[in-house]
Amino acid sequence: MGITKTEIFTEQQNEIATFAKAFGHPARVAILQHLFKINACICGDLVEEIGLAQPTISQHLKELKNLGLIKGSIEGTSICYCIATENWIKMKKVMMQFLDQDISNESCC
Amino acid sequence: MGITKTEIFTEQQNEIATFAKAFGHPARVAILQHLFKINACICGDLVEEIGLAQPTISQHLKELKNLGLIKGSIEGTSICYCIATENWIKMKKVMMQFLDQDISNESCC
DNA sequence: TTCTTTAATCGTAATATTGCAATGAACTTA
DNA sequence: TAAGTTCATTGCAATATTACGATTAAAGAA
Numbered sequence: 593m594g595i596t597k598t599e600i601f602t603e604q605q606n607e608i609a610t611f612a613k614a615f616g617h618p619a620r621v622a623i624l625q626h627l628f629k630i631n632a633c634i635c636g637d638l639v640e641e642i643g644l645a646q647p648t649i650s651q652h653l654k655e656l657k658n659l660g661l662i663k664g665s666i667e668g669t670s671i672c673y674c675i676a677t678e679n680w681i682k683m684k685k686v687m688m689q690f691l692d693q694d695i696s697n698e699s700c701c
Numbered sequence: 702m703g704i705t706k707t708e709i710f711t712e713q714q715n716e717i718a719t720f721a722k723a724f725g726h727p728a729r730v731a732i733l734q735h736l737f738k739i740n741a742c743i744c745g746d747l748v749e750e751i752g753l754a755q756p757t758i759s760q761h762l763k764e765l766k767n768l769g770l771i772k773g774s775i776e777g778t779s780i781c782y783c784i785a786t787e788n789w790i791k792m793k794k795v796m797m798q799f800l801d802q803d804i805s806n807e808s809c810c
Numbered sequence: 811t812t813c814t815t816t817a818a819t820c821g822t823a824a825t826a827t828t829g830c831a832a833t834g835a836a837c838t839t840a
Numbered sequence: 841t842a843a844g845t846t847c848a849t850t851g852c853a854a855t856a857t858t859a860c861g862a863t864t865a866a867a868g869a870a
Contacts, residue, residue, distance in 0.1 A: 595855055596828065600752045601727035608730045615721035617858080618710035621799070625714070628802040636816060643709045645860050650818060652858095669867050670816055677804050684800045690730070691793045693737040704825055705858065726828080745846060754830050759848060761828095778837055779846055 608690050611683050614659050619644055620652050624675070627662060633672035717799050720792050723768050728753055729761050733784070736771060742781035 598606055615621055622642050627634060638653075639646045653673060656662045660679040664671045707715055724730055731751050736743060747762075748755045762782060765771045769788040773780045 596726065596728075597753065598727065601731055605727040605730045605734070609725055609727040612721045612724035612730075613726075615799070616718055616725040617705065617722075618707065618714040618718040619705075619858090621714045621717050621721075622710055625799075625802070628804070639817095644706065644858095646817070647819080647861080648859050654818085666867090668816095669814095671818095675804060680804065687800055688797070690724070690734075691796055693734070728828090748847095753828095755847070756831080756849080757829050763848080775837090777846095778839095778844095780848095 604686075607686060610659070611687055614656060614661065617652070619649070620656060623649070623652060623656065624661070627673060627675050633665075633667075633674040635667065635670040635672050638673075713795075716795055719768070720796055723765060723770065726761070728758070729765060732758070732761060732765065733770070736782060736784050742774075742776075742783040744776065744779040744781050747782075 601609075615624075619642060623638055626638060626641055634641075636646070639649050642649060644652075653662070653664070657664060660676055661683060662673050663676045664673045666672075710718075724733075728751060732747055735747060735750055743750075745755070748758045751758060753761075762771070762773070766773060769785055770792060771782050772785045773782045775781075
Protein backbone atom coordinates (compact mmCIF):
# COMPACT_ATOMS: atom_id res chain seq x y z
CA MET A 593 0.00 0.00 0.00
CA GLY A 594 2.11 2.86 -1.25
CA ILE A 595 5.29 1.49 0.21
CA THR A 596 7.91 -0.17 -1.95
CA LYS A 597 8.41 -3.84 -1.08
CA THR A 598 12.16 -3.81 -0.86
CA GLU A 599 12.30 -7.25 0.78
CA ILE A 600 11.22 -9.15 -2.28
CA PHE A 601 14.04 -7.85 -4.48
CA THR A 602 17.72 -8.65 -4.57
CA GLU A 603 20.27 -6.37 -3.00
CA GLN A 604 21.59 -5.54 -6.43
CA GLN A 605 18.16 -4.57 -7.73
CA ASN A 606 17.57 -2.32 -4.75
CA GLU A 607 20.98 -0.76 -5.15
CA ILE A 608 20.38 0.05 -8.80
CA ALA A 609 16.99 1.53 -7.96
CA THR A 610 18.44 3.65 -5.18
CA PHE A 611 21.14 5.12 -7.39
CA ALA A 612 18.70 5.64 -10.22
CA LYS A 613 16.31 7.43 -7.92
CA ALA A 614 19.06 9.90 -7.10
CA PHE A 615 19.27 10.78 -10.79
CA GLY A 616 15.51 10.78 -11.10
CA HIS A 617 15.21 14.50 -10.53
CA PRO A 618 16.55 17.11 -12.94
CA ALA A 619 17.76 19.32 -10.11
CA ARG A 620 20.07 16.59 -8.88
CA VAL A 621 21.24 15.92 -12.41
CA ALA A 622 21.98 19.62 -12.79
CA ILE A 623 23.81 19.77 -9.48
CA LEU A 624 26.04 16.85 -10.41
CA GLN A 625 26.74 18.22 -13.88
CA HIS A 626 27.68 21.55 -12.37
CA LEU A 627 30.00 19.94 -9.87
CA PHE A 628 31.67 18.10 -12.72
CA LYS A 629 31.94 21.19 -14.89
CA ILE A 630 33.32 23.52 -12.27
CA ASN A 631 36.46 21.63 -11.53
CA ALA A 632 36.85 23.45 -8.27
CA CYS A 633 34.25 22.90 -5.62
CA ILE A 634 31.20 25.02 -5.52
CA CYS A 635 29.11 25.99 -2.56
CA GLY A 636 25.99 28.09 -2.52
CA ASP A 637 25.98 29.51 -6.00
CA LEU A 638 24.27 26.28 -6.98
CA VAL A 639 21.17 28.08 -5.77
CA GLU A 640 21.78 30.93 -8.18
CA GLU A 641 22.90 28.62 -10.96
CA ILE A 642 19.88 26.34 -10.80
CA GLY A 643 17.06 28.61 -9.75
CA LEU A 644 15.45 26.77 -6.90
CA ALA A 645 15.16 28.09 -3.36
CA GLN A 646 18.04 27.56 -1.00
CA PRO A 647 16.26 25.02 1.26
CA THR A 648 15.31 23.00 -1.82
CA ILE A 649 18.88 22.82 -3.10
CA SER A 650 20.07 22.02 0.38
CA GLN A 651 17.65 19.11 0.50
CA HIS A 652 18.83 17.72 -2.83
CA LEU A 653 22.45 18.08 -1.73
CA LYS A 654 21.64 16.14 1.41
CA GLU A 655 20.24 13.23 -0.58
CA LEU A 656 23.28 13.10 -2.81
CA LYS A 657 25.52 13.30 0.23
CA ASN A 658 23.65 10.54 2.04
CA LEU A 659 24.15 8.32 -0.97
CA GLY A 660 27.83 9.15 -0.86
CA LEU A 661 27.98 10.59 -4.37
CA ILE A 662 29.16 14.01 -3.22
CA LYS A 663 30.94 15.31 -0.19
CA GLY A 664 31.10 18.70 1.44
CA SER A 665 33.67 20.40 3.59
CA ILE A 666 33.41 23.61 5.54
CA GLU A 667 35.39 26.39 3.96
CA GLY A 668 35.23 29.46 6.12
CA THR A 669 31.68 30.70 6.14
CA SER A 670 30.52 28.66 3.21
CA ILE A 671 30.51 24.97 2.37
CA CYS A 672 32.37 23.39 -0.51
CA TYR A 673 30.81 20.48 -2.34
CA CYS A 674 32.34 18.15 -4.86
CA ILE A 675 31.95 14.74 -6.45
CA ALA A 676 33.03 11.85 -4.24
CA THR A 677 35.19 10.29 -6.90
CA GLU A 678 35.61 6.79 -5.47
CA ASN A 679 31.95 6.24 -4.80
CA TRP A 680 31.01 7.74 -8.14
CA ILE A 681 33.17 5.15 -9.86
CA LYS A 682 31.62 2.36 -7.80
CA MET A 683 28.14 3.56 -8.65
CA LYS A 684 29.08 3.86 -12.30
CA LYS A 685 30.17 0.24 -12.37
CA VAL A 686 26.86 -0.93 -10.94
CA MET A 687 24.80 1.17 -13.32
CA MET A 688 26.87 0.38 -16.39
CA GLN A 689 26.51 -3.33 -15.75
CA PHE A 690 22.76 -2.92 -15.65
CA LEU A 691 22.56 -0.73 -18.72
CA ASP A 692 24.96 -2.82 -20.72
CA GLN A 693 23.12 -6.11 -20.62
CA ASP A 694 23.37 -8.20 -23.74
CA ILE A 695 20.59 -7.58 -26.15
CA SER A 696 19.66 -10.71 -28.04
CA ASN A 697 19.48 -10.00 -31.76
CA GLU A 698 16.27 -11.96 -32.04
CA SER A 699 13.55 -9.99 -30.35
CA CYS A 700 10.23 -11.68 -30.83
CA CYS A 701 7.77 -8.82 -30.86
CA MET B 702 5.01 23.40 -4.26
CA GLY B 703 5.48 19.72 -4.59
CA ILE B 704 5.67 19.73 -8.36
CA THR B 705 8.95 19.36 -10.18
CA LYS B 706 9.92 22.54 -12.04
CA THR B 707 10.76 20.96 -15.37
CA GLU B 708 10.86 24.31 -17.16
CA ILE B 709 14.01 25.50 -15.49
CA PHE B 710 16.11 22.55 -16.63
CA THR B 711 17.55 21.63 -19.99
CA GLU B 712 15.91 19.03 -22.16
CA GLN B 713 18.87 16.77 -21.61
CA GLN B 714 18.65 17.05 -17.85
CA ASN B 715 14.96 16.24 -17.93
CA GLU B 716 15.56 13.30 -20.24
CA ILE B 717 18.19 11.83 -17.96
CA ALA B 718 15.90 12.27 -14.98
CA THR B 719 12.99 10.63 -16.77
CA PHE B 720 15.00 7.57 -17.73
CA ALA B 721 16.55 7.35 -14.29
CA LYS B 722 13.14 7.54 -12.68
CA ALA B 723 12.13 4.48 -14.68
CA PHE B 724 14.97 2.57 -13.06
CA GLY B 725 14.20 4.08 -9.70
CA HIS B 726 12.03 1.21 -8.61
CA PRO B 727 13.35 -2.31 -7.97
CA ALA B 728 10.29 -3.91 -9.57
CA ARG B 729 11.06 -2.20 -12.87
CA VAL B 730 14.70 -3.14 -12.59
CA ALA B 731 13.63 -6.75 -11.99
CA ILE B 732 11.22 -6.70 -14.92
CA LEU B 733 13.89 -5.44 -17.29
CA GLN B 734 16.48 -7.90 -16.03
CA HIS B 735 14.03 -10.73 -16.52
CA LEU B 736 13.20 -9.61 -20.04
CA PHE B 737 16.90 -9.57 -20.79
CA LYS B 738 17.51 -12.96 -19.23
CA ILE B 739 14.63 -14.80 -20.85
CA ASN B 740 15.70 -14.31 -24.39
CA ALA B 741 12.23 -15.09 -25.62
CA CYS B 742 9.47 -12.71 -24.67
CA ILE B 743 7.62 -13.23 -21.50
CA CYS B 744 4.09 -12.28 -20.64
CA GLY B 745 2.27 -12.70 -17.34
CA ASP B 746 4.61 -14.97 -15.46
CA LEU B 747 6.39 -11.77 -14.50
CA VAL B 748 3.72 -11.62 -11.82
CA GLU B 749 4.73 -15.03 -10.52
CA GLU B 750 8.43 -14.33 -10.98
CA ILE B 751 8.44 -11.06 -9.12
CA GLY B 752 5.79 -11.48 -6.47
CA LEU B 753 3.69 -8.37 -6.80
CA ALA B 754 -0.01 -8.35 -7.64
CA GLN B 755 -0.98 -8.45 -11.29
CA PRO B 756 -2.32 -4.87 -11.42
CA THR B 757 0.91 -3.62 -9.90
CA ILE B 758 3.08 -5.38 -12.47
CA SER B 759 0.77 -4.16 -15.19
CA GLN B 760 1.25 -0.61 -14.01
CA HIS B 761 5.04 -0.90 -14.02
CA LEU B 762 4.93 -2.43 -17.50
CA LYS B 763 2.84 0.48 -18.68
CA GLU B 764 5.41 2.99 -17.46
CA LEU B 765 8.23 1.16 -19.18
CA LYS B 766 6.15 0.91 -22.35
CA ASN B 767 5.27 4.61 -22.29
CA LEU B 768 8.96 5.41 -22.09
CA GLY B 769 9.53 3.17 -25.07
CA LEU B 770 11.95 0.85 -23.30
CA ILE B 771 9.81 -2.24 -23.81
CA LYS B 772 7.15 -3.23 -26.27
CA GLY B 773 4.34 -5.75 -26.12
CA SER B 774 2.48 -7.67 -28.76
CA ILE B 775 -0.64 -9.75 -28.45
CA GLU B 776 0.09 -13.43 -28.68
CA GLY B 777 -3.16 -15.37 -28.57
CA THR B 778 -4.68 -14.93 -25.18
CA SER B 779 -1.61 -13.51 -23.51
CA ILE B 780 0.70 -10.59 -24.21
CA CYS B 781 4.35 -10.85 -25.04
CA TYR B 782 6.75 -8.22 -23.76
CA CYS B 783 10.32 -7.63 -24.68
CA ILE B 784 13.05 -5.01 -24.65
CA ALA B 785 12.69 -2.35 -27.35
CA THR B 786 16.25 -2.72 -28.54
CA GLU B 787 16.62 0.50 -30.51
CA ASN B 788 15.27 2.73 -27.78
CA TRP B 789 17.24 0.89 -25.15
CA ILE B 790 20.43 1.67 -27.04
CA LYS B 791 19.44 5.32 -27.38
CA MET B 792 18.69 5.53 -23.68
CA LYS B 793 21.96 3.83 -22.87
CA LYS B 794 23.87 6.43 -24.81
CA VAL B 795 22.23 9.28 -22.92
CA MET B 796 22.80 7.68 -19.54
CA MET B 797 26.34 6.58 -20.26
CA GLN B 798 27.29 10.08 -21.29
CA PHE B 799 26.00 11.38 -18.00
CA LEU B 800 27.65 8.70 -15.89
CA ASP B 801 30.92 8.88 -17.73
CA GLN B 802 31.74 12.52 -17.15
CA ASP B 803 35.37 13.29 -16.64
CA ILE B 804 36.41 13.27 -13.06
CA SER B 805 39.11 15.79 -12.38
CA ASN B 806 41.95 14.22 -10.46
CA GLU B 807 42.12 17.15 -8.14
CA SER B 808 39.10 17.10 -5.94
CA CYS B 809 39.34 19.84 -3.40
CA CYS B 810 37.48 18.47 -0.40
C1' DT C 811 28.95 41.97 21.39
C1' DT C 812 26.10 42.83 17.38
C1' DC C 813 25.46 42.38 12.50
C1' DT C 814 26.00 39.80 8.33
C1' DT C 815 26.56 35.81 5.58
C1' DT C 816 25.89 31.03 4.50
C1' DA C 817 23.71 26.91 4.79
C1' DA C 818 21.00 23.36 7.49
C1' DT C 819 16.60 22.19 9.58
C1' DC C 820 11.62 22.52 10.67
C1' DG C 821 7.00 22.66 9.36
C1' DT C 822 3.69 22.42 6.00
C1' DA C 823 1.21 22.28 1.50
C1' DA C 824 0.89 20.26 -3.01
C1' DT C 825 1.62 16.56 -5.77
C1' DA C 826 3.45 11.90 -7.17
C1' DT C 827 4.14 7.09 -6.45
C1' DT C 828 3.13 2.48 -4.95
C1' DG C 829 0.11 -1.27 -4.22
C1' DC C 830 -4.01 -3.88 -4.60
C1' DA C 831 -9.11 -5.39 -4.75
C1' DA C 832 -12.60 -5.09 -7.91
C1' DT C 833 -13.98 -4.74 -12.35
C1' DG C 834 -13.79 -4.73 -17.36
C1' DA C 835 -12.26 -6.04 -22.10
C1' DA C 836 -10.75 -9.33 -25.39
C1' DC C 837 -9.80 -13.67 -26.73
C1' DT C 838 -10.05 -19.04 -26.41
C1' DT C 839 -12.24 -23.13 -25.49
C1' DA C 840 -15.94 -26.12 -24.33
C1' DT D 841 -23.54 -19.30 -25.88
C1' DA D 842 -21.22 -19.91 -21.43
C1' DA D 843 -17.10 -20.38 -18.86
C1' DG D 844 -12.25 -19.63 -18.44
C1' DT D 845 -7.91 -17.14 -19.22
C1' DT D 846 -5.04 -13.12 -19.47
C1' DC D 847 -4.16 -8.63 -18.89
C1' DA D 848 -5.64 -3.53 -18.59
C1' DT D 849 -8.23 -0.04 -16.01
C1' DT D 850 -10.55 2.04 -12.19
C1' DG D 851 -10.71 3.65 -7.63
C1' DC D 852 -8.79 4.25 -3.42
C1' DA D 853 -5.59 4.18 0.69
C1' DA D 854 -0.90 4.65 2.32
C1' DT D 855 3.28 6.69 1.75
C1' DA D 856 7.03 9.43 -0.57
C1' DT D 857 8.69 13.45 -2.90
C1' DT D 858 9.13 18.24 -4.05
C1' DA D 859 9.18 22.94 -2.86
C1' DC D 860 9.57 26.83 0.05
C1' DG D 861 8.86 30.29 4.06
C1' DA D 862 10.47 30.72 8.53
C1' DT D 863 13.77 29.71 11.68
C1' DT D 864 18.12 28.16 13.53
C1' DA D 865 23.21 27.49 13.75
C1' DA D 866 27.81 28.71 12.95
C1' DA D 867 31.38 31.53 11.46
C1' DG D 868 33.45 36.07 10.15
C1' DA D 869 33.35 41.22 10.23
C1' DA D 870 32.27 45.56 12.40
